[in-house]
Structure formats: C-alpha cells, structure tokens
Amino acid sequence: MNPAAGTALAVLLSLVSAAGYALAAVAQSRLAAASPAAPDGRGALRALLARGQWWWAVGLNAAGALAHVAALHYGPLTLVQPLGALTLVAALPLGAYCARRRVTRTEWRGALWTLGGLVGLVAVTGPTAPGEALSLRESLIVAASTAFLIAVLASGRLRGSGGPAARGLGHATASGIASGVASALTQTLTAALALDLPGAEPTWWQTALLAVLISAFASGGLLLSQAAYRGGLAAPLAVVNLSNPAAAAVIGVALLGETFRAGAWGWLVAAGASLVAARGVVLLTKGGPAAEPVPTTVTAASGPAQASPVGEAPLSAVPVGEALLSAVPAPPAAPEARPAPRTTGLGSPENDPVPAPVAG
Secondary structure (H helix, E strand, C coil): CCHHHHHHHHHHHHHHHHHHHHHHHHHHHHHHHHCCCCCCCHHHHHHHHCCHHHHHHHHHHHHHHHHHHHHHHHCCHHHHHHHHCHHHHHHHHHHHHHCCCCCCHHHHHHHHHHHHHHHHHHHHHCCCCCCCCCCHHHHHHHHHHHHHHHHHHHHCCCCCCCCHHHHHHHHHHHHHHHHHHHHHHHHHHHHHHCCCCCCCCCCHHHHHHHHHHHHHHHHHHHHHHHHHHHHCCHHHHHHHHHHHHHHHHHHHHHHCCCCCCCCHHHHHHHHHHHHHHHHHHHHHHHCCCCCCCCCCCCEEECCCCCEEECCCCCCCCCCHHHHHHHHCCCCCCCCCCCCCCCCCCCCCCCCCCCCCCCCC
16 A cells, blocks of 8 residues: 555544544433432442443443554554544534533633644654563562542542542543553553563463453543543543543653653643643633522412412423422321210310310
8 A cells, every 4th residue: 555545544543543432421411410329339230231322432441442453553653643643623513512502712712722732642642663561570569550630630639529520530630641551552462462561471361360450441431531521521531531642642752761851841742731631621620511599599479379489499301390399398188177066964166176175
C-alpha cells in the first residue's frame, strides 16, 4: 500500500474509532442517568451487567479500540492520536441530541479549549523513537502504585466535599489513569510474548499475571468511567481523554527514558497545553443546561373549602399526581354516629349525641 493510501485509511479508521468511543460514552451516560445508584456495589454491578445497553457500550468501546489499533498500523502516532481527540467533539452533540436539547455556546467553547490542549499534549508527549517495555518488576510497581492512586481518587479523599460533578471528575481521572496503565502493561505483555522483555526471560505465570493485571485495569477503567458519567457527559469524557495520555507520558518519562519533544520547549508546551485543557474542562463543567427549578411547596385541598400546605420535600423525578397522592395527608376521619346504647329504663333520644345517664 502506498503512503497516501495508508494515511487515508489511517484517518478513516481514526474517525471510526472516535465515533465508536463517542457512541459508547453517550450510551454509558444515559445508562448512568437511568440507574438509581453508581455501579460500585455487588448488587448494583449485577444489575448493570444484566442491562443490554451496558453490553452495547462495551462492544462500542471494543470496536473503537480495535479501530484505533488498526489506524496505528497504517498511520503515524502523531496523526492518529490527535484525531482520537475528536471523541469529545462527536460525543457532545450526540449526547445533546439524545437529551433533546441544544449544545450551549459555553460547552462548544469548552470542547474547543479541551481539544486544543489535548492536541498540544499529544504532539509533545509522543516518543521520538519507540520506547522500551517495562520490566516485570517495574510493571508490578506501576500496578501497585496505580491501584493505590485509583482507590484514593474513587474514595473521594482528594475531592473534599464535592457534589456529583466533582465526584464524576475524580472517577474520570481514575478511569483515564487505569486505561493508560493498561496500555503500558499491554506493551509489556507483547514484549514478554515475543521473548523481548528486559531482564530475565519471563515464566508462564509471570506472563499470566500480566494478562490478569491488564484485564483488571481495563475493566476497572470501564466501570470507573460508568460511575463518572453520573456527573454529566462532557467534562468527565474530557478528563478521561486527558488523563489517559498523561499517565502514559508519566510512565514513559519516569521509567522508559522518554522525554518531551523539542527538549525544554516541549516541557513548556506541555505545561501550556495542560492549562488550556484545564480551562476547557472548567467550561464544560459549568456549560451544561441550567436545571429547572423544582417546586418545594404544594397546596392541596384537604376539605371542601380549606387548603392545607403539603411538606417541603422536593418533588424532582416524581410525577405530580404521585407526589400529591403520597404527600397529602389523609383528612381526619369524621366521627361515626354511634347509636345510643339501649338501656332498661329511660332510653336516650336517637338525636342525642351523648346518651343520657340512667338514674338509680
């Protein structure tokens, strides 16, 4: 295949990959909005795995990953990686269309800022030459430290008292880091299978351990992204796309001897691109549609000519009829007219409300 045809095929496959990831993100976001709780408990996870929409999202993620790998086979990393950033641009209108609303101007600005920062990061973080693979010892150290960092991010200790948006960004960061580490470990597993791993030749159980770690981080990243989308779609997706190459860059610079392109200028470009992307994430966090005010007080009739206020409990996500039926207190039952007790002697008149005492 000539270079022009290979480049065109790489671009096409990159667009297919971005579309697959975008559709998967929208499906996960809609599933997260419809789920009563985040999939972090045993029962919730079982319920999530029973949903067909979840498996559609898994299949779309897998299709996007395969298309991305195929694009890297036909095109250079400097072309394929920036095109992968189009996932955010594609997911934003798709999510808005499914929610039957328009993309706000602030969301478009945030997407463009994030896209520019992500392209800048990818442009300077790619290695100038193929890097070496991690050794088994380095792989275990990376896996252990990453598991600890993911546990801290998922537990909320670094976010303080944040709302759903802050919790979503924490889960999104953990998801991107998990996916980036899974990619680095996949490179190590490939080198181990080719018997080209640094250090001693790996045994079968060491290779199997690498495969288990890759599966754990890949599936963990998918579940973490599902939890992240409970706080929205655009901002968590942007953070996932940013933290993934950032984690790979940290591993490459710290353990594989890689460095930013253009030397010291590359570090400056990376810092500036990070600030640009952070600005985009902030805009995406604040650019969603404003929530409609929810009535907190309802007046319901409790008698023929008297109205009594219902409590001040919010009625969000509850139909008005059901809210009224469940919130309006039942009117006090009218006292039943009891017949006067029959007595021997003087009887009470039937229209007397209280029976007359019996003498003697």
